Amino acid sequence: MLLREKSSGDLVEVIDSNSLLNPFVDQVKVQFQCGQDLADPEMCDKKGLTFPSGEGLPECWLNGHYRTKA
Known part of the structure; x- marks a missing residue:
């Protein structure tokens, strides 16, 4: 998934992708797609990612307690 x-x-x-969908994991392993050579995989905070359209990731991917009212 890009x-x-x-x-x-x-x-x-x-x-x-399992760590992306798991709301209790804060980081996901990604590989940057800029340049001609493939970059080495690295960890990235999920809160720093969006869909290519600019839309944010769903709350259920980021917060394991999204249904709990504070």
């Missing part, structure tokens, strides 16, 4: 990093605007490919 997502966009908010700070740089670069596209990243999510290597581990």
Whole structure:
């Protein structure tokens, strides 16, 4: 799955989609898709990612307690 990093605007490919969907995991392994050579995979905060359209990730991917009222 391709997502966009908010700070740089670069596209990243999510290597581990299970960690992306798990709301109790704060970071996901990604590989930046800029340049001709593939970059080494690295960890990235999920809160710093959006869909390529600019839409944020669903709350249920980011917060394991999203149904609990504070």
